[in-house]
Amino acid sequence: MSTNTPFSILDLAILKKDHDASDAYSRSLDLARHAERWGYNRFWLAEHHNMPHVGSSSPTVLMGYIAQGTQRIRVGSGGIMLPNHSPLMVAEQIGTLATLYPGRIDLGLGRAPGTDQKTAAVLRRGRMETVQEFPQDLEELQQFFSADNLDAEVRAFPAEGLTVPIYLLGSSMDSAYLAASRGLPYVFASHFAPNYFQQASAYYQNNFQPSTNCPKPYLIACVNVIVADTDDEAQFLASSFYQMALGIIRRRSYPLSAPVEDMDQIWSMQEAAALKHMMQYSFIGSQATVKAGLENFVNRHKIDELMVTTNLYDHKKRLYSFELTAAAIQSFQADHLVNNHA
Known part of the structure; x- marks a missing residue:
C-alpha cells in the first residue's frame, strides 16, 4: 500500500426528510469546506435524474x-453520464469550470443513464x-480538449488545450475494458455494485495500456463509510443510510x-439480505474498526485512492464521521510508513 493513498468524497446532495434541495446544497458545501481542512483530495458529485430526494441532477x-x-x-x-449529453457541451x-478554477477540476464519465429508462429516453431524445x-x-470529447483540434471545423471553447483529468466510472466490466485500453484512471462503484468489483479491478490492473497522462493503472474504489465513537452508535446511525438505500431496491427515491432502533420494522428479510449484499463494501463502526477494515480493503485490492460516501441524517454527525x-x-498510512522504516 502507498503511504500516501489519497482519499476523497462522493456526494449526491441527498435531501433530508422535510427539507428542500437548498438545504442539501448548503450541507454539501459545508462538508466540502471541512473536507478540505481534513485532507480529502477530491469532492465529486454524481448525476441523477427524476429522483425527488437526490439533488445532484446537474x-x-x-x-x-x-x-x-x-x-x-x-x-x-462522479460522474457525468456521457450518453445523456453532447460531447461538445x-x-x-x-x-469553463477549469478556466474559472485552474488545476482543480476533474471529469469523471459514466455510461449509465443515472435514472430509469423512461427518463433516459427523454434525456436522450429517444x-x-x-x-x-x-x-x-x-x-x-478528448479531441475537443486537445490542442491539436485547432484546425477542426467544430471547436470547444474554452476547453481546447486545457488539461482536465478524465476518469472512467463503472459498475461492471464494460468500462474496465475501455479504461484499460485507453490508458485512463478507473473508478469502480463498489459502494452499491459489488458483484463485478474484483473481476473488473483485476482486469483493469492486469491489462492496462499506458498513456501520456496516465503511465500506470490508477484504481479508485468508492465505498460506504460510517464512523462514530462506538460500533453500536455507528450501526444505529447507519439505519438512516439503510432507509434511504431501500429506495434502490424498491425503485423509489427516499429522503x-x-x-x-429496529430496521426490522421497516424492511423485510428479503430486502435486508438484498441490501446488505448490495452494500457489502461498507465500513461501519468506531474509528478503530473502520481503520482495520479500510486498511485490509486497500491492501487486498491494491487500491490507489479511496472514494468515500457517507449519508447520515444528522449533519454534525455526518461531519464527525468524515473527520x-x-x-x-x-x-494506517502512518503505521505503514513506520513499518517500512523499522
Missing part, C-alpha cells in the same frame, strides 16, 4: 458552487443507442430520515 452547476466556496480541494463529476461546460456510442463519444474517516486513513 453536477456541473454544483461543481461550480462547490469550487467557488472552497480553496484547494479538487472538484469533479460537456467540453464547453467543463472547460436515441437510446447513445450508450453504444460511448467509446466514440469519449474519443470526440434521509432519522435513525431508528474520523480521514483520521483512520491517515493513521
